Amino acid sequence: MIEHPFIAQAREAVGAAHVLTQDLAAYAVDWKEKYHGRPLAVVRPGNTAEVSAVVQLCAQHRLSIVPQGGNTGMCGAATPDDSGQQVVITLSRLNKIRAVDPANNTMTVEAGCVLQTLQETAESVNRLYPLSVGSEGSCQIGGNIATNAGGVQVLRYGNTRDLVLGLEVVLPSGEVLDLLRGLRKDNTGYDLKHLFIGSEGTLGLITAATLKLMPLPSAHAVGMVAVKSPALAVELLQHMRDRMGERFSAFELMSHAMVALTRRVFPALPQPFAQAHDWYVLMEVADGGADAALTADFQSALEQALERELVIDVVITQSQAQARALWELRDNVSEAQQHDAPNIKHDISLPVSQVPRFIDEVSAELASKFPGSRLFCFGHLGDGNLHFNLSRPEGTDNALWLKKNDAVNDVVHAAVARFNGSISAEHGIGQQKVDELPRYKSALELEVMRAIKRALDPLQLMNPGKVLR
Ligand SMILES: Cc1cc2nc3c(=O)[nH]c(=O)nc-3n(C[C@H](O)[C@H](O)[C@H](O)COP(=O)(O)OP(=O)(O)OC[C@H]3O[C@@H](n4cnc5c(N)ncnc54)[C@H](O)[C@@H]3O)c2cc1C
Known part of the structure; x- marks a missing residue:
């Protein structure tokens, strides 16, 4: 079979070892194994200049591009179609920490850094990078930004959008848009980074980001409660926020059916309560200072919740191992459903x-x-x-x-x-x-989105068939 001329040029641009044309199965299917594609090639550039070169080659050959990070996304956004004419560009080799600035509370990192590595990098300078999701051991910051990932600490720290100060993006033309600023105040016109956050790879390839760092809490308290109904869970949320204020960082609801399935699939996970209840909430609070003082406040807030009959039963963890075990129960619910x-x-x-x-x-x-x-x-x-x-x-x-x-x-x-x-x-x-979106967004909102897409990607090469048709 005659090889597409793109392949030889891509080898030239990034090195033959980084242009894959065989054994592409892992790149051609999504995490849920619902969508299957057939890429022309998978290209693994090693730096921003190589990303730019590959994008220019794709534009030259009118080949569309599917950016891929850790491939943990839940809606087939990183999966190519089955035309055999799409190029998957994986960012995994762009995995350098470019700078850490504890005094500015920022770090500048490349798009292929795995989220957990960034959490650890922040911790090594006594800071917190607060994004936390069940897939953090394999998802990448580029993917997190492209999906505006949420996770379990949004309540306190916001979505990924709230954690990004600057971006470097390779546009569909191959030009490098340098928005890598570490500023908390910058009113100099349109804030372009926000176009790329949550754009699911349809407007450009994110190659680096400047991220906000937060103070690293030294004290944590974790507890799980049983509640009779979601209505009481919402009342409990209000009560706990009133009592714990900014220290309140996670409030995760789980139905009994969800917990029972997760424990059936992973029997080693803890059984928090002797008796089954209809609903559970996993909570975490975090602060500076000592664990004991925080736990005392947390316990007193929960005792009050018991008195007010907002909760039926309470477990407060006594060790980091117990807290981790409760979080594992929560983090494994998606995996458990994969088995079902x-x-x-x-x-x-x-x-x-x-x-x-x-x-x-x-x-x-x-x-x-x-x-x-x-x-x-x-x-x-x-x-x-x-x-x-x-x-x-x-x-x-x-x-x-x-x-x-x-x-x-x-x-x-x-x-x-x-x-x-x-x-x-x-x-x-x-x-x-993608086919449902027009039912839930106004025609005008969709047209503004399409106008932005046309302006940045006139050849419609970036991740076609995703977000907009
Ligand atoms: C067990 C489990 C738990 C999860 N929990 C959560 C959760 O709590 N909250 C949450 O929000 N999500 C969650 N997710 C979903 C997923 O992990 C997130 O969406 C994550 O941000 C995707 O990152 P990724 O690197 O895997 O991206 P991928 O899946 O590779 O890509 C996702 C999208 O981003 C684009 N993309 C990737 N990298 C780039 C780049 N550098 N430039 C431009 N576009 C790019 C892709 O084209 C695609 O459109 C979970 C997934 C799993 C499997």
Whole structure:
């Protein structure tokens, strides 16, 4: 077979060892193994100049580009199509820490750095990089920025968008846009970095970022409570925020069904309560100073919650090992669902005050329209973000269940729209929700998005078929 001329030129640009044309399976499928593609090649540039050279070659040959980071995304956004004409550019070799500036509370890092490495880098200078997600051992900061990742500490520190001060981006033309500023104040016109944050690789390739660092808390307290209902969980959230203020960093809701499935798949995970309850909340508070003082405040706030009957039962961890074990329970819920696949997943956000009514109404509607289906609900309740996933009735056929995908989405997403929510809180649109987006955004909002895309990517080469059609 005649090799596409791009391949030889790409080898020239980045070195033959970094242009892969065989054994591409790992780059051609998403984490959930729902989307499968067939890339022309996978190219692994080693620095920004090489990224720029490869992008120019793609433009010259009119080959579209699929940026890929850790490939842990949940909506097929980093998966090429099956045309055999798309080039996957993986950023993994851009993994240098360019600078750490503790006095400015910033670090400048390359896009392929794994999130956990950045958390450790921050900690080594007594700072915190607060983004924390279940995939942190393999997702990359470029992917985090391109998806505006959320995670478990948004309540206190915000989304990735709130943690990025500057970016370096290779535009679809191959030009390098240097926005790498470490400034907290800079009102000099449009803040272009925000266009690329959450753009899912459709506007350019992020090659480096300047990130905010926070004070590293020295004290932590972690607890899990059982609550009777999501409505009481929302009241508890208010109570705990009033009592703990800025120290409050995570508030994760999990249904009994979700916890039971996770423990069934991973039996070594802890069983926090002797008796089963309908709902649980995992909480963390963190501060400077000593553990003992913080734990005393946390305990007193929870005792008050017990007196007010906001919670039924409370476990406060007594050691770091116990705290880690409770977090492992939470971090493994996505993996557990992979074992129970296929499930029809939703990543939605709602005004926090509306979450209980949403759960009540939509659970009832799903139960009546899809008898025997099993709902797994969990999420970052402090941010109004729910993962609301429906699995097939036990013992029924997988393929038949997946045929109900659109009908299930219709119920959930129509309710999200009624409650003024979002059909994608943190995972993005990718290819999974691209056809649904026009139903939930105004024609004008979509046209403004398309105008931006046309201006930056006139050849429509950057990750086509994702976010916008
Ligand atoms: C177990 C598990 C738990 C998770 N928990 C959370 C969570 O709590 N919160 C959350 O928000 N997400 C979560 N995710 C989803 C996922 O980890 C995040 O979306 C993550 O930010 C993706 O990073 P990545 O490097 O894997 O990106 P990829 O999956 O490789 O790519 C994602 C998107 O970013 C684009 N992209 C990647 N790198 C670049 C770049 N350098 N420049 C331009 N575009 C780029 C891709 O084209 C694609 O559109 C979870 C995933 C798993 C598997």
